[in-house]
Amino acid sequence: MDHGLLLAAEQGAERLVRQAIADLARDDQEAAIQALQRSLALRRTPLAQHLLAFASLPPRDLSEVPVKTAPNEPTFDALDDLQDRDDALGEHGPTAAL
Numbered sequence: 001m002d003h004g005l006l007l008a009a010e011q012g013a014e015r016l017v018r019q020a021i022a023d024l025a026r027d028d029q030e031a032a033i034q035a036l037q038r039s040l041a042l043r044r045t046p047l048a049q050h051l052l053a054f055a056s057l058p059p060r061d062l063s064e065v066p067v068k069t070a071p072n073e074p075t076f077d078a079l080d081d082l083q084d085r086d087d088a089l090g091e092h093g094p095t096a097a098l
Helices: 004-025 029-042 046-055 074-092
Strands: none
Touching: 004 029, 004 046, 029 046
């Protein structure tokens, strides 16, 4: 059995999902919906189904969304800990090249 057509359909569906993500990034909701519908016609995947549901939501005015800030910056604390450890290890630590 030749699986070439099946592989081509799967690759086409994946390409259309990537195109839809690019369309969403450009705020082109209609193009994203069209690409996702075409992708789902070739192959049904949970990702394409969820993206279609997301793309089909009505646009929101993001100026009304409250901006939340982190209470503190644990990321910087973790980076400082790594740097301290690397300083103790000398030139062999993972961040030595930084």
